[in-house]
Amino acid sequence: MTEHKHLKRRVRDRMARTGESYTTALRHVAGRSRHHHESALLRHVLGDDHSEAMLLGLGGGIGFMYFVFEYKGHPPMLTIVAQAHPEPMIPLALSRARVPHEVRRTGSARVAERHLRAALDAGRRPICQVARNLLPWRDAMPFPDPVDVAVTGLSGDTVRVRDDAPVELPLKDFMAAWSAIPKSRHKLVEVTGPATGTPDVAGAIEDTAAKLTGPVLGNAFDVNFGLSGMRKLAAQLADTTGKQGWTRRFADLGPALDRLSECLEVEYTAPGATRPLYAAFLAETGHAEAAAVYREAGARWSRVAEAASARLSPAELAGLVAEVVRLEEQGAGLLLGR
Secondary structure (H helix, E strand, O other): OHHHHHHHHHHHHHHHHHOOOHHHHHHHHOOOOOOOHHHHHHHHHHOOOOOHHHHHHHOOOEEEEEEEEOOOOOOOEEEEEEEOOOOOHHHHHHHHOOOOEEEEOOOOHHHHHHHHHHHHHOOOOOEEEEEHHHOOOOOOOOOOOEEEEEEEEEEOOEEEEEOOOEEEEEHHHHHHHHOOOHHHOOOEEEEOOOOOOOOOHHHHHHHHHHHHHOOOOOOHHHHHEHHHHHHHHHHHHHOOOOOOOHHHHOOOHHHHHHHHHHHHHOOOOOOOOOHHHHHHHHHHOOOHHHHHHHHHHHHHHHHHHHHHHOOOOHHHHHHHHHHHHHHHHHHHHHHOOO
């Protein structure tokens, strides 16, 4: 959390120097472009056979998860995931793109390093899931959050990695980060050949629509996902008396509003809650009407992010979110063929 406060301070300092909005300054300070992390990383590994937008759409496209997590000793932690979630995007995109690949996991660091070296020796760029809080160029989180990186080389005890940009780190530090996520310890995705067929675009769109409109996990937490999660966000922003309303839940609204802006523009997303990039996927695959709706929804989500960084009241933000939800409902209907 201390590192996260340092990030916010650097963002505010840049805003004071440049006059930029919080979200624009954040993208510069965090070193993020307007790309979507997993899709851009996969395109770097595959080359130019598929656009970033296509890989995003095949990997599940857009989604919405809204939670406020409570950690002892910390203020409530808002998290919104505006991309497809929770199924891992990269293996799904590869499967739907008909690209042969292998996914490996092992509890042994020694075996994992052997797999990594074998993939590199074969001229491949394996994608590994690591704990981002252990990567020195990323800001810390209060929990070991996973992030995908591509390994592009290993020389002596130095690993060359592609995250949002090319970086290097000692092998022992890479192995520590690669070993730190219990559910995906030493997970490695290796592309083993060229595409063997036509991408499953129809299946990808159907799955995205189903997860926006229906159950995602099949349990009580589904109220936090998809259109239901968006409506819950709007309701809790508008609630001025209940314990779950933002005005009572967050003792200091400033960090929560900054976090809302971050989650719609940078964290677990591409700008505009990933909607503009998904609109590009829809346009590329011949779904012009739905593309136009999601392009507008992306612009509206960016307005919500800007309004949050400008410190509009939760009630005012609730109205803006409600407007976007109406667009999202229209878009989901078009994806379902209604």
